[in-house]
Amino acid sequence: MIPKGYDIKSLTQNELKALIEENSHVIDEKLLEAARSTREQSYGKKVFFRGLIEFSNYCKNDCYYCGIRKSNRNVRRYRLTKKEIIDCCITGYQLGFRTFVLQSGEDLYYTDDFMIDLIGDIKNRFPDSAITLSMGEKSYESYKKYFQAGADRYLLRHETATKDHYHQLHPKNMNLFTREKALYNLKDIGFQVGAGFMVNSPYQTIDHLVNDLLFLKKLNPHMVGIGPFIPHHDTIFANEKSGTVDMTVLMIALVRLLLPKALIPATTALGTIDPYGRERGLQAGANVVMPNLSPTSIREDYSLYDNKICTGDEAAECKECISERIRKAGFEPDFSRGDYGGYCIANVYP
Ligand code: SAH
Numbered sequence: 040m041i042p043k044g045y046d047i048k049s050l051t052q053n054e055l056k057a058l059i060e061e062n063s064h065v066i067d068e069k070l071l072e073a074a075r076s077t078r079e080q081s082y083g084k085k086v087f088f089r090g091l092i093e094f095s096n097y098c099k100n101d102c103y104y105c106g107i108r109k110s111n112r113n114v115r116r117y118r119l120t121k122k123e124i125i126d127c128c129i130t131g132y133q134l135g136f137r138t139f140v141l142q143s144g145e146d147l148y149y150t151d152d153f154m155i156d157l158i159g160d161i162k163n164r165f166p167d168s169a170i171t172l173s174m175g176e177k178s179y180e181s182y183k184k185y186f187q188a189g190a191d192r193y194l195l196r197h198e199t200a201t202k203d204h205y206h207q208l209h210p211k212n213m214n215l216f217t218r219e220k221a222l223y224n225l226k227d228i229g230f231q232v233g234a235g236f237m238v239n240s241p242y243q244t245i246d247h248l249v250n251d252l253l254f255l256k257k258l259n260p261h262m263v264g265i266g267p268f269i270p271h272h273d274t275i276f277a278n279e280k281s282g283t284v285d286m287t288v289l290m291i292a293l294v295r296l297l298l299p300k301a302l303i304p305a306t307t308a309l310g311t312i313d314p315y316g317r318e319r320g321l322q323a324g325a326n327v328v329m330p331n332l333s334p335t336s337i338r339e340d341y342s343l344y345d346n347k348i349c350t351g352d353e354a355a356e357c358k359e360c361i362s363e364r365i366r367k368a369g370f371e372p373d374f375s376r377g378d379y380g381g382y383c384i385a386n387v388y389p
Pocket residue numbers: 104105106142143144145173174175176194195196198236237266267268269270271308343344
């Protein structure tokens with residue numbers, strides 16, 4: 040049972056703000072307990088695995104916080120070939136992974152035709168696996184083509200749901216309206232959709248966090264990625280402070296209470312700012328981990344922020360290490376597709 044005060048779906052904007060303020064230094068154990076039991080009602084103790092393939096670090100965007108932003112000349116840029124991407128999937132499949140997350144900067148080298156061919160090929164080889172894309176903003180038509188080719192899910196964090204704050208984090212040619220529209224388009228097409236935001240990003244206030252929660256309540260996505268902001272040395276935010284574990288964990292717990300069935304990762308960024316950050320995320324209601332399947336030779340080049348963990352580990356080592364940590368924390372590693380709601384929602388389009 041969720042204690043009365045934690046029925047946060049019915050809280051007003053001001054009440055949400057007060058709740059965040061009250062818990063911003065020490066999180067009420069009862070709130071964490073409520074988040075844990077909500078997650079348990081939805082998914083038991085399962086923690087779903089996703090194999091992450093970072094297939095390109097070229098990006099046409101210039102997001103102020105991101106290490107692979109276009110104007111960073113110090114990045115060694117790479118693109119994986121179709122064969123290299125498929126090889127990552129083969130390795131992942133043999134290790135037991137049944138979801139592949141293909142993530143990249145916004146790289147126009149990968150045309151719609153390339154993606155359709157790639158998605159079709161992965162689906163033919165591994166029909167019992169889900170494909171998640173995370174490659175930024177595209178037109179409705181492009182998203183639709185990817186869905187028709189067999190992609191199941193799409194991750195596109197909204198980053199911040201406050202217009203002014205969005206402009207403080209992004210250059211003028213990007214805007215919140217386009218980002219939100221893309222998320223609604225993805226939902227409309229039929230993807231399982233992931234939104235999300237960074238915690239303690241530069242200029243962020245508690246009012247902004249309240250707006251993030253209210254936006255998520257309205258969008259009602261299937262997945263929510265929440266991680267701390269971490270500075271990257273080659274960005275204008277190089278000297279800003281990293282987000283805190285406490286605030287990130289609080290946001291995970293509140294999103295769990297707001298969206299009981301959401302798939303919420305214990306992110307690599309959370310594991311980067313604290314050696315037990317991911318465990319604390321799981322204890323607060325997260326239920327997904329995303330170990331890296333990218334070739335180790337390029338891992339360091341996909342640096343969105345400094346000191347990212349696990350860049351040297353082979354996929355198999357990552358799988359074992361994370362599985363063990365999950366078991367130690369009292370949860371069960373689960374290698375099924377792990378669709379929203381706990382039942383298979385395979386994309387069988389058309
Ligand atoms: N190009 C894709 C993938 C972006 S990378 C897209 O636009 O969706 C995935 C996520 O990493 C971003 O959405 C952002 O929230 C996060 N990220 C980027 N830079 C970061 C930083 N410095 N600290 C923490 N998270 C960061």
